[in-house]
Amino acid sequence: MIELHLILFFMIAAAIIAVEVKDLVSSVVAVGAVGIGLCMAFLVLKAPDLAIMQLVVEILSLIILIRATIRRDLPFSISGRWVFNTLATVSFIVVFLTLAYFALRSLPAFGNAAMKVSRFYIEDIMKTGSENVVSAIIVNFRAYDTLGEIAILFTAIVGVLAIARRVGYTKEKIDEPN
Numbered sequence: 001m002i003e004l005h006l007i008l009f010f011m012i013a014a015a016i017i018a019v020e021v022k023d024l025v026s027s028v029v030a031v032g033a034v035g036i037g038l039c040m041a042f043l044v045l046k047a048p049d050l051a052i053m054q055l056v057v058e059i060l061s062l063i064i065l066i067r068a069t070i071r072r073d074l075p076f077s078i079s080g081r082w083v084f085n086t087l088a089t090v091s092f093i094v095v096f097l098t099l100a101y102f103a104l105r106s107l108p109a110f111g112n113a114a115m116k117v118s119r120f121y122i123e124d125i126m127k128t129g130s131e132n133v134v135s136a137i138i139v140n141f142r143a144y145d146t147l148g149e150i151a152i153l154f155t156a157i158v159g160v161l162a163i164a165r166r167v168g169y170t171k172e173k174i175d176e177p178n
Helices: 002-019 022-044 048-070 082-105 118-129 134-141 143-164
Strands: none
Touching: 002 022, 002 082, 022 048, 022 082, 048 143, 118 134, 134 143
16 A cells, blocks of 8 residues: 555645646646546556546646646746756656556456456346346446546536637628628
C-alpha cells in the first residue's frame, strides 16, 4: 500500500501546485496530473474499469481545457521560463512513469484467476437465464456501475460542449438589405 500513499501524496502536491501557480496553462496541467494520479490510484485499488473511465474523461478534459486557455495565457513564449517548464515536464514524466510501473507491476498476470468474484459471477450466470456471460454480468450485476459510467461520460460531454461553444455566435441574415 506504499504505492497508494505515494500516489496520494503526488495528487495533493499537484493540487497545491494547481492552486498556487500563476499561469492558467500550468494550473490546467497540474489539475490533469491530479486526475492521472486518481487513475493510478484506481489501478492500485484493483478497479480497472474506473481507471479507464477516469483516464478517458481526464484526457478529454485536459485537451479541451488546454485548448481553451492556451490563447489567453502563453507562459512559454512570454515569460522566458522554458528551463523551468522543461525541467518540470521531465520530472512529471519520470514520476508518472515510475508510479505507473509500480502500480502496473502489482496487477496479477493475464489469465490468473486471483479474485474470487469471477468464480461467483460464472457460477451465478446460470441463474440469470442469459447465454452471454458478459451481457449477464453487465445487466444483472453491474447495472448501477454502468449507469454511473454513462452519467460520467454524459457530464464530460456536456462540459466539453460548454467550454468549446462560441459565445455570442449567431447566424447572419442573408436576405438583410445593406
